[in-house]
Amino acid sequence: MDHPQLFDSVTFDVEITMRAQAVAAIAASLLTAGDDALLAEHGDWARSVVGRAAALDPWSTGIHYEETSMADDPLANAGRGLAALVGRGIAGSGETEAWLRLVSSPFRDVAKASIEGIAPFAEARPQAAAAGLAALTDSFLFSWRQWGGDLEQWLRTDRAARADRAITAIADQLANEEFCDLPAPPPIPAPFVTASQGFYPHGDIDQQFDTYRAASILRQYDLSALLAVPELRDRLCRFAHASIEWLRSFADGQEPPPGSWDSGDRRMDWEQALGAFMGRIAHWVPAGRVVADLVAPIGAIEDEETRMEVLDSFLDAYATQRFDANRPIDDEFAAVWRAAASIAFDGMAAHREYRRSRALDAAGFCSYGRPVFEPNWQYAASFAPLIGEWVEVCAAFEVAPPVVSALVSQAPAAFSTDPALGWLEQIMAARLTSDLRERLRGGAGRHCGRPLATIWGATPASGRITAIERFRRLASQLADFGVPEAVTLLPEIAEVQARG
Structure with missing residues (x-):
């Protein structure tokens, strides 16, 4: 099925595309789960496959779009396979950078597959997992410029250049076996102008936060293997804290454009995804830190709709994690639940029930x-x-x-x-x-x-x-x-x- 030019011809030809997907999937699976004997016999071939697949130019195929479902795409499997090489500690510098580039890919399914590929190796090589998470979270940030005819291309080029700079620094840290910190959006100074019918830069124009990308990747991301590692757990908790502080500044600091009746903007995808993300993290973190770093910032959000949206997702994810772990309620869980539920209970009255109904359900x-x-x-x-x-x-x-x-x-x-x-x-x-x-x-x-x-x-x-x-x-x-x-x-x- 494989041949040297297989990934050069991925276009609208369904047969070739399916062959490319199958070959890349087999190679990624071998590199991820293969034992020493299998790797000794077929490792060089699998390595060649994922290297060639990673070089595929998605913008030239005519079938790749940022919103396309690409979980089985050759690029996604290249990300999984390269992650396995990095996780096993046998990747060359070029392969490491190729993996980080796929983690930073503008194609969200490719990025998700590439970062998920490092999870089986998080305990053995946590520095590699931290490097992948650093590349991923850096890709949530971007620079802004004023509207123009070439804006879309400018944004694409600028984000690629930003990713290259980040990848070089992250790869150097990983080569020195250092733990990377996770870039996070800084709070937005208030007041700032926003509107639901347009985009206005919020705060530092070089630190804009792509909440849609963050939500789509993190919403269904299984963090359990990463959260089991203390160094990664700490970094993910810090990122979650910074993210909820950003959301608080966004929800509470905005004002409509001059002369507009616009009531402001919401980031509902991110509110829901962030609440669930924090709930999954909270299961692994001591109650005192959860209350201080995650629950208290939720309660500090002045905008009631935003506050309740995040709270609903947080409470549901936190309790679901307890069931998934097959563990009874203990004092730690009860302390977090009481702190979070009190946000929904505070000032409760019949006329407020509609806005709080889902958070009350989750509580x-x-x-x-x-x-x-x-x-x-x-x-x-x-x-x-x-x-x-x-x-x-x-x-x-x-x-x-x-x-x-x-x-x-x-x-x-x-x-x-x-x-x-x-x-x-x-x-x-x-x-x-x-x-x-x-x-x-x-x-x-x-x-x-x-x-x-x-x-x-x-x-x-x-x-x-x-x-x-x-x-x-x-x-x-x-x-x-x-x-x-x-x-x-x-x-x-x-x-x-x-x-x-």
Whole structure:
């Protein structure tokens, strides 16, 4: 399948392109996972393949665009293969620079594949991983100039020149086995002009931050192998701190252009991606540092919509990491959760619930109606104390019934009879004395009726007798509003009570 000019002819010819993709993928896989015997036999060929693939000029093919999906592209596999050479410590200086150049590629899928390729070698060669991360984060920064007919080409040329300068310095540090620091965007001095209908430079024109590139690469990036290494964990945490400080300065320091009614600008992709990025980092970092360097800057953002967007993603990612690690809640987790959830709880009132609803969902471990843990997870019960604190604050708000309903349905045995029955009692008590009372005739009532039936079904006979008055009271209250689950359950409760 391979021949010396294979990567010179990647164009609209589907057959040639697929051959090039396959050959580059095989070579990258061999360099990444091959044992010593396989590398001894085929390593020179694989090395030749990734070297030739890395030299492909994407701008000349007619099929490469920055927004093109390129996860299987020859360039992406070249990045994976060269990363393996660097990670194994057998790359020449030219191969190291070629890898860093692909990490800095304007094609986001190529950059992502190239930096992901170093992850298996992060523990053995953390300096190489730090070098790759430095090249990646430097590529998020760029210079700006005023509008002109050749602006797009100027930006492309200038970013390539900036990458070359960074790559030379990073490669020198790596050659000396030094740890690179990660470039990060500096906070923007306020006030500055911005607008949603145009681009205005923010602060230093040579330190502009490409939030779209950062978000698209970091959103789904598995950091676990890197975060397991203390030196890399520290650098990623510092980068996250600098990034949230940049976002805070961007959200709070802007003013519309003169004579404009424009209300300002948002970076919603980056708000969501950064919150999730910080949540994944927080799982690996001591609670004190998480609260000081990551949570406190979120709380300091004055713009409520930005603050809640970041908080929602942070809380969801942080709790999901706990489930993915299959670990119960501990004091460290609880300290971070309380600090983060208090941002959503602070100043909470009915008229503010709409803007905070997703952050409140995430604080209740149920982002977008989806509990962070799988059905009947063995450690679900460890969430109960924090869920109880959440119910204390949120019982009177619209968000409470659907969240509690989803959590109880996901792990009925963990939460039944109590604390789940107690949560429902708190919600009903708050609703019956508020202006939300009549909403029990609709969705809110169903969200209370379903978990009541679930708790009843998960409670053994002896437990039902013990709590029979509580079950009957809740069922009667809900039946008064026509909740079908409660209407169906009442006769069964009465029968159990009559039997004693």
